[in-house]
Structure formats: structure tokens, C-alpha cells
Amino acid sequence: MALSKKQLSQDEVIVRHMHTHPKVLLWRIMAQVVLIAVGIAASVLLPGDWSPWSHLAVWIIVLAVSVPVFLLPWLAWATTTYTITSKRVITRSGILNKRGHDLPLSRISDVQQDRALTDRIFGAGTLRLETSAGDPLILEDVPSVAAVQVELSNLLFNDVQGAIDVDPEH
Template sequence: MALPQKLLSKDEIVVRHMRTHPKVLLWRIIVLLALLIAGVVVSVLLPDASWRTGAVIALWAVILVALLPAFFVPWLRWMTTTYTVTSKRVITRAGIINKTGHDLPLSRISDVQQERTITDRLFRCGSLSLQTSADEPLVLVDVPDVEMVQVEISNLLFHDVEGAINADPDD
């Protein structure tokens, strides 16, 4: 879900709205698939007995309870964490129940740095550090297509809104 228009000033343009890279869910998806496969295998291999139906229901109840903290909570956290770059600021929003947000005006940014580990390079993402004059950087982790976002923010810092919007030739 994009940032609502009512949260933007009248001449502010959304350059990029994104979530953290889905790689943060990769291990969770593997756990989800492993639990589902294990549940199916155990359900099929249980002997035909009077207690079989109750055991299958109990098994799937345990699997569903295990999936809540293993997959659904991290998925909700991923869904509710967004980064938005506009023509005037960088906006972060996060939180499932308790919402947190940070708005950093572009005029306060003095340096834009990116960091990409080897796995980040495989997934074409990385961390973006927006340095301010207060020496308290805003760090955006697992930014998809981090190099392009860095170019867009740099263009905005040089007051090139059109260059920031058209920075990605694939869009």
C-alpha cells in the first residue's frame, strides 16, 4: 500500500515506495514448507486406528501454532515496514500494532552510503545509510535495488526531481 496522498504536501512527488527486500522471509518460507511437508508426511503415515483423526487434528493444530511466530508474524512485520522516497523527504514506517515512523527532510542529508554483503549482492539489495549533520544516520536495511535508490536520492539532493523519477530505465 502506497503512502496516502494526505500525508504529502501539495507539491511533493513520490519517487519510490518500497518494502524491505523479501529475502528477509526466505528462511521463514523454507520453515513453512518444511512444516507443511512434515505435516502431510506424518498425516499419511499414521496407522489406521481409532485415535488417528484426533492425532491428525492435534498435529495440524500444533503446526498452525508453530507457524504463527515462525512465519505469520515476520510476514506481517515485513508487510508493515515501508520506505518512501519523495521529492522532499525520506519516510520510514514500521509496526504491526505500535506504529513508528521517521521523516528525514532531504535538506538534512549530507551523505548517502550503501553497503552490500555478498548475499545482498545475490539478491540485488543492501543497506542505505543517510548521514545527517547531527551524526545520527538513518539506516535503511534490505533496500531492494539499493544502487538505484542511492542514485535517486543523490539526484534529489542536487534538486533534479525529474532525474530521480526517471533514474531507473526499467520502470
């Protein structure tokens, strides 16, 4: 869900709005596929005279296991957003309890990028935004991290149009 225009100042422009990279869900998706395959195999292999209660029990178990294995992590991913505007960096997260952080661009003194091997494969990475107060804002699993770092650098040098033009997809 994009940031509401009501939360922006009059001359503030959204440069990029994003979720964390979907790679964080990859193992969860594979586990869910295996779980469904196990449910299908159990439904097929259980004796026919146990039906329909055995099938119902199997799929209730599959559903119960799916909640912590896939559904809750997916909801956490879907509700975690990073928004870069012409004036600040905004983070929002949380399913029931919402957390947010707004960092004015004027407080950022350094932008660092970290990319592990898996991050490089997926084109993601971690941005560390150092502040003058020494309290960094760390954005993990940022998609297209190199382009985001360039956008932030352009914004820090007051080049809003240059930041918008960095990645034509956004």
C-alpha cells in the same frame, strides 16, 4: 500499502515506495515448507485408528508453530516500508505499534551504501543516510539499492525528474 496522498505536501511527489527486500523471508518460507511437509508426513504415517483426532492435533501444532516461524515475520515485512519523496525519506513499520521516521532531504549530508555478498546476489543492500546532526537513518535490505542511491543523489541536487527516471519500473 502506499503512502496516503493526505500525508504529502502540495508539491511533493513520491519517487519510490518500497518494502524491504523479500530475501529477509527466504529462510522463513523454506522453514514453512518443511513444516507443512512434516505435517503431511505425520498425517500419513499416524495409525488410521487414531484418526481424526491425531490429524487435528498435528495440524493445530503446525498452525501454532507457523505463527512465530512465518506469519509474524511476514506481517513485519509487509508493514515495513520506505518511501522516498521529492522532499523527504519516510519510514514506517510495526504490526500493532506503528513507528515512523521522516527525514527531510535538506538534512542529509551523505548517502552511503553497504552490500554484503548475499545482498549483492539479491540486488539489495543497506543505505546509511548521514545527517548534519550526526544521527544517521539506516535503511536495511533496500531492494535495488544502487538505483535508490542514485535517486537520492539526484534529489539532493534538486533533480526530481532525474530521480524519477533512474528506474523505469518505479
